[in-house]
Amino acid sequence: MSRICELTGKGRQTGHNVSHANNKTKRVFLPNLQNVTLMSEKLGTSHKFRVSTHGLRSVEHNGGLDNWLMKTRDEKLSNRAQKVKRELKKAAKEAAAA
Incomplete structure (x- = not known):
């Protein structure tokens, strides 16, 4: 599973560890990812x-x-978030038609 936020697209970044002697070595900064359950009010x-x-x-x-x-x-x-977005658009169209 890749280290990318499903809602913002925020991913890993690269940089350097810098020692007191100013030696630089490569390192990776990973986003602080959490598994969360978010509620959609319109879809319920x-x-x-x-x-x-x-x-x-x-x-x-x-x-x-x-x-x-x-x-x-x-x-x-992400693909999962795009699917929820399509459902929201469909629900908005149905609500506008009614």
């Missing part, structure tokens, strides 16, 4: 995602999972 269902803690705070700040998915581009979302 819960969905499990692997999300970075930064992404989790961003989702809560933007008004929940539904608002976050509708505002985020599909390229940043």
Whole structure:
């Protein structure tokens, strides 16, 4: 399983460990990923995602999972998140038609 946030697309970054003598060695910075269950208010269902803690705070700040998915581009979302986004769009169309 790759170390990529399913909602923000945040992945690993590379950099250097720098010693006191200014020797540089390669290292990897991994995102702090957590397994969380997020509730979709419009669909009334819960969905499990692997999300970075930064992404989790961003989702809560933007008004929940539904608002976050509708505002985020599909390229940043995982396949599972894109599926939930399609369900949200379908539910919005049905609600507008009724």
